[in-house]
Amino acid sequence: MNTQVNNSKLQGKRVILLGASSGIGLATAKAAAAEGANVVIVSSNQQRIDEALTTLPGTAKGYAIDLSNEENIKTFFKGIGQFDHLVYTAGENLSLIYLNDLEMKKAHSFFNIRYWGAIAALKYGAPHINKGGSVSLMSGTANHRPGVGWLLGASICGAMDGLTRAMAVELAPIRVNTVSAGVIKTNLWNSIPETDREGMYQSLSDALLLKRVGEAEDVALAFIYFMKQSHGTGQILTVDGGTLLV
Template structure:
């Protein structure tokens, strides 16, 4: 834990939904390093167990299907009051040409990333202490899409609009979205190799 200056997260309770791998886990580690007490949540017990091996002693993990409202509601009843909510949950994002789009796969992705975020805020916001915040995650493809990313771009744009609306709805709770660029996490690695390398090769010209 950092001691060179007093951190605004020192002694705060931070909930990270999807905080067991990739961007979410790195965020959890950074918050813990600033003195926060962190709780990570995933639908996968193995991921929770793995995350807790790299997080400081005292960190906690819970299992919940973040696409299931009843489980999300029960989760926040267990957690109780806290200071900051971070939503980074999301499964593999698949690129697709429109004629080849699997609508059911797209619906599942949207359910977790968009409706999951809404359910988390709906049931989590009443537990946020004064001075607390909500942070959602979106992506650069929402602003600068490329071929094959229309589902991803649509979700990112929807989350951007959701963030603005929730900031009005929940004031004075702060609501922001982190618009992440491409980060080499397990999510990126889950893409087929040729697709991943082509995507990375086009970043310089597209962005």
């Protein structure tokens, strides 16, 4: 008989993950569930939520919520009850956008989910976080080392880093941290044609110190660390395969 006891700090904790029907969010939900957490995943598409739930324990719950709508976020947190950790990884598909081709209305909308959605989640979610709990947000290395075409990507990453520090001060003693990722293989890059996408991955892999583009599971471990550690806040943890050093 297996009498092993799960002594994880996440055992029995309730984790809310917004933007978690696929990619990094879902990988984090799986990792948290493996540590004994009770996970709740949120995304905008019910079909993807249903598919994601088949890969999680039976105790997991899922909700289809439009995270670009403040009222939807407010209503969700009003009814979800108390929880321990909030993870926000929501975002639309990524693509390179050049200044000369920039459409201002579309540029404004780029911030709706990634930035304003995160702020709404903080505003309405923080009051329901239990003592000792945390918030973990998502950023990226484009803030520190943008390439051509990364105008909006670099801007949003810089905004998220600043938001992390400001909220760590304002929401204390709730811990607020951010995972800053390099290019990671997820479906957020699916707007780029497959041949071009694979070429991008290969080119980046050749240049990186670790000689591979990251996987969602690599980043998930950083989110698990932020939930389990108890004395770090306002921090940006970089998971980039050495992007900032080459």
